[in-house]
Amino acid sequence: MSVIEHPPIFRLPGIPDHVTYTWVVMAILAVAAFVASRHVALVPRGLQNFFEVVLEQFQQLIDDVIGPEGRPFLPLIATLGLFILVGNLLGLVPGMNGPTTNLNTTAACALVVFFSYHYIGVRKQGALTYLKHFMGPVPLALKPLMFVIEIISHLARPLSLTLRLFGNMTGGHILLAIIFFLMGLDGLIGWALSGSPIGAVVGGIGGLVMIVFTVGFLYPLKILVSFLQAFIFVMLTMLYISGAIEEAEHHGGEHHPAHH
Amino acid sequence: MRRSFILAGLAVLAVPGVALAQAPAASSGGWIGPFAVLVAGFAMAFAAGLCALGQGKAVASAVDAMARQPGAAARIQTAMIIGLALIESLAIYVLVVAMILLFVQPIK
Numbered sequence: 001m002s003v004i005e006h007p008p009i010f011r012l013p014g015i016p017d018h019v020t021y022t023w024v025v026m027a028i029l030a031v032a033a034f035v036a037s038r039h040v041a042l043v044p045r046g047l048q049n050f051f052e053v054v055l056e057q058f059q060q061l062i063d064d065v066i067g068p069e070g071r072p073f074l075p076l077i078a079t080l081g082l083f084i085l086v087g088n089l090l091g092l093v094p095g096m097n098g099p100t101t102n103l104n105t106t107a108a109c110a111l112v113v114f115f116s117y118h119y120i121g122v123r124k125q126g127a128l129t130y131l132k133h134f135m136g137p138v139p140l141a142l143k144p145l146m147f148v149i150e151i152i153s154h155l156a157r158p159l160s161l162t163l164r165l166f167g168n169m170t171g172g173h174i175l176l177a178i179i180f181f182l183m184g185l186d187g188l189i190g191w192a193l194s195g196s197p198i199g200a201v202v203g204g205i206g207g208l209v210m211i212v213f214t215v216g217f218l219y220p221l222k223i224l225v226s227f228l229q230a231f232i233f234v235m236l237t238m239l240y241i242s243g244a245i246e247e248a249e250h251h252g253g254e255h256h257p258a259h260h
Numbered sequence: 261m262r263r264s265f266i267l268a269g270l271a272v273l274a275v276p277g278v279a280l281a282q283a284p285a286a287s288s289g290g291w292i293g294p295f296a297v298l299v300a301g302f303a304m305a306f307a308a309g310l311c312a313l314g315q316g317k318a319v320a321s322a323v324d325a326m327a328r329q330p331g332a333a334a335r336i337q338t339a340m341i342i343g344l345a346l347i348e349s350l351a352i353y354v355l356v357v358a359m360i361l362l363f364v365q366p367i368k
Contacts, residue, residue: 064338160349167352170359232345235338 088226121244
């Protein structure tokens, strides 16, 4: 990947690029949060208004997926969503490096999700009850098999969260880099500026077509993918949390009609 | 006819191996590297095609359901997006494997 991608313009010596740009994302979010909450007013204006709208969207989503008992997890979910979204969008700024295009960042986010939803489930139901629900509603003889299968499927969750975000972001970046490389933007613009009249016509038109194609088609696509991947990460997090919380009630609900 | 196509395909697949057998000093990586490039390309082609089939099926039934029940369109859309993400992640695994083959090259 380093063969076809340009290094970012801003690097700290001795520190990997994705760590530097994770700090950039953290700084952006911290400054925005500080400015938004500096003068908290009952009737919000400006940045405070914007953040209240964003967080109300997150809360709406949590109410839809988890239900009212999911409200305490708003900080976790909204922080993950905003971090991933800003990280995805930062990768689109020329000269910047998106931290989510590195496997380590996405693995860190996925591991946070993995450990926190198990922690939430154990806190809510107790360790034994939580473990018992790994066995599922199957006959006794099948329970050990079901347990192993459930363990594997739970272990696959952080893997798939990691690889989905990383693959989508990195794939998009490689696509952009390959299109720049294959269509020869550098060469076309250099030809247009070289002074020869044919070069000015061909290179100018070619470079213009490429810039219009990139800005008009690829960038909106990548912005859409950035929002979509952040949404999907947050959505799956909420589904996992709701699975960890609701398993007890769901299980009881299945038993209830059988007794009548 | 079909056999000749298969033979032609095998010949194309074998070209980098033959070319490198004639000039072993050209690349330091041996014959695995060129095959890795070919395999990465074919893997992405198969993965993208089959993933498009699956996603097309999912979107078709989601649109069908939305046309029948316009009131439930928002919830159907959410479910569709989650399903699309889960289907797409399989193709993304192939992309990751292709990138490992191309850029990391664990087997030389």
